[in-house]
């Protein structure tokens with residue numbers, strides 16, 4: 001019988017691993033707790049009512065429909081036993097010859113898990129819908145509120161974390177408040193909303209060159225976003241946050257900071273870094289197990305003395321490399337060390353503004369935004385998604401509108 005490869009996770013890393021096996025003589029089982037792959041870089045657009053969940057996600061079963069040697073199971077993996085070579089799920093136990101663990105990471109609250117309820121993070125489609133609900137509900141509640149101080153609190157939005165996700169969320173909120181909702185309310189002016197982006201480090205977009213960081217901050221400020229750097233959040237409660245020693249009364253707090261690796265890492269019984277990510281060998285396998293690979297956000301791979309960042313390109317390249325190493329092992333060849341090729345970074349700041357840092361190309365502004373837009377269309381999975389997203393963006397660009405302003409879920413379940 002052909003060797004059995006189990007892949008845990010159908011994110012960027014897991015899917016790219018599965019695809020490498022398309023013509024290989026192996027049996028592939030992909031396990032994921034969700035039935036869909038999410039294009040996470042555009043989650044903030046669902047959270048800010050620009051796109052629908054279906055525009056940025058596709059069923060994993062559908063993505064792999066032509067790959068006859070691959071089966072997909074909806075299953076939550078609860079443990080891995082590297083001695084018995086088994087994976088335990090909520091729906092039974094699977095045995096493997098080779099294992100690729102690609103279960104990703106989640107946001108972290110730096111030891112304050114109780115903050116999550118007041119300050120939700122963004123990782124899944126459900127998270128994005130919850131953020132959208134909270135943002136739109138805040139405007140609705142402000143419209144009914146008669147006390148000016150309470151109204152002010154309802155129209156104050158705090159985003160914690162000045163990485164790409166925080167910057168993109170802040171930019172999109174600025175655009176919603178200043179353009180999309182203008183004239184839609186009778187008792188409040190959405191454009192008077194206060195949007196704060198709080199970053200503990202010295203600047204936003206820390207991984208970008210200085211010039212682009214400054215350009216991003218300027219674009220945010222043009223959208224009315226108050227950017228505070230060197231500002232550490234020390235409390236999150238029913239009233240808002242305490243940041244940099246100051247209390248900020250805010251109804252809506254969105255979390256875009258910190259990373260904690262999938263708890264599955266613990267069951268591998270190997271060293272983990274501070275974020276719970278797995279230290280791997282140069283071939284992306286774990287020490288003493290040439291048949292177990294860890295890739296993507298769950299993997300702590302150090303290259304040239306620095307850990308690789310948790311971004312899609314790293315996950316994709318690691319996933320594909322681990323799969324190629326599985327095929328090498330099956331052929332009796334040694335595992336090849338992994339080396340990441342960095343194609344660069346991009347981030348957008350609201351309508352018509354972005355920063356691009358790719359090789360010698362370091363630009364900001366409108367052309368950078370068009371580049372960002374085309375890149376994301378290219379990356380999206382499926383022709384339908386590309387077509388729908390492009391037409392939604394074109395429509396929003398022309399009309400300043402966001403079509404998906406729907407409040408779903410229970411109004412009072414906050």
Ligand SMILES: Cc1cc2nc3c(=O)[nH]c(=O)nc-3n(C[C@H](O)[C@H](O)[C@H](O)COP(=O)(O)OP(=O)(O)OC[C@H]3O[C@@H](n4cnc5c(N)ncnc54)[C@H](O)[C@@H]3O)c2cc1C
Pocket residue numbers: 008009010011012013014031032033034036037038040041042043044075076077078102103104105122123164165262264295296297298310311312313315346
């Ligand atoms: C809001 C946001 C914006 C981002 N923006 C960018 C960007 O602009 N550019 C960029 O390069 N990167 C961006 N990233 C980072 C990028 O999305 C990640 O680096 C990438 O998704 C990591 O891929 P992965 O396959 O390791 O994990 P993921 O894509 O997270 O996939 C993990 C998969 O494992 C599944 N899973 C987890 N635990 C289990 C379990 N116990 N059992 C079964 N299945 C499980 C999950 O359901 C998921 O499908 C962003 C991330 C977020 C959250």
